[in-house]
Amino acid sequence: MKRLKHLLPPDHHLKREERFRALGDDGMQQLIAKCEKLGIPYDFLVVGDIFDSDRADYENTLMQAHATPARRLKARQDHSVLKSASALIAFLKEERAFFDTLGEDLERRTAAYRRRYIDPWLTRKAVRLPRHRPNEPWLKGWILAMAKQMRQRGTSLKTIIREIPVVLALAGHGDLVTPDKVRHIIRQARRDDPDFAALFAPLGGGTPPVRSK
Numbered sequence: 001m002k003r004l005k006h007l008l009p010p011d012h013h014l015k016r017e018e019r020f021r022a023l024g025d026d027g028m029q030q031l032i033a034k035c036e037k038l039g040i041p042y043d044f045l046v047v048g049d050i051f052d053s054d055r056a057d058y059e060n061t062l063m064q065a066h067a068t069p070a071r072r073l074k075a076r077q078d079h080s081v082l083k084s085a086s087a088l089i090a091f092l093k094e095e096r097a098f099f100d101t102l103g104e105d106l107e108r109r110t111a112a113y114r115r116r117y118i119d120p121w122l123t124r125k126a127v128r129l130p131r132h133r134p135n136e137p138w139l140k141g142w143i144l145a146m147a148k149q150m151r152q153r154g155t156s157l158k159t160i161i162r163e164i165p166v167v168l169a170l171a172g173h174g175d176l177v178t179p180d181k182v183r184h185i186i187r188q189a190r191r192d193d194p195d196f197a198a199l200f201a202p203l204g205g206g207t208p209p210v211r212s213k
């Protein structure tokens with residue numbers, strides 16, 4: 001299914017950390033300076049899980065709509081396996097002096113696996129969704145929040161449309177965000193929200209018309 005093509009992988013947070021390490025100290029300082037200049041909240045970059053939870057909730061809803069009998073069976077089997085592992089995790093945590101953080105790490109990773117690959121398939125909630133994945137409703141609010149803060153700093157619309165996908169790619173969501181999508185979301189908000197549209201009004205007053213794409 002197209003709408004299940006881009007699920008957030010379990011090791012998503014590790015890949016995000018690798019991206020930042022690859023920048024090096026100088027690269028990070030340049031990134032911080034760039035964020036400050038453009039009005040991009042630095043937390044949006046380094047605390048990427050502020051996006052992750054919203055995306056995970058939406059993807060769980062997508063998966064609930066495709067909970068086939070085979071997937072439900074696999075989820076029940078996985079649930080049984082992880083439940084039997086609880087004693088081992090407790091042992092590793094108790095013997096932390098020898099195993100270090102292995103118990104905590106395993107507990108955290110199995111919890112993430114359960115939330116992503118078990119819980120959504122076991123829910124009985126019926127969900128109706130479109131056949132594809134067109135809108136990413138969780139993403140719209142974040143894009144508009146960034147656009148608003150950047151515009152209040154005086155950043156041009158062209159730069160906002162170019163840089164928001166860069167921010168979201170660094171945070172690990174570049175598979176879902178393009179300049180065209182950002183442009184469309186901002187255009188729609190300017191059409192529907194006079195206060196938001198006023199942020200982009202030219203000097204001298206008046207809100208420019210927003211044409212449909």
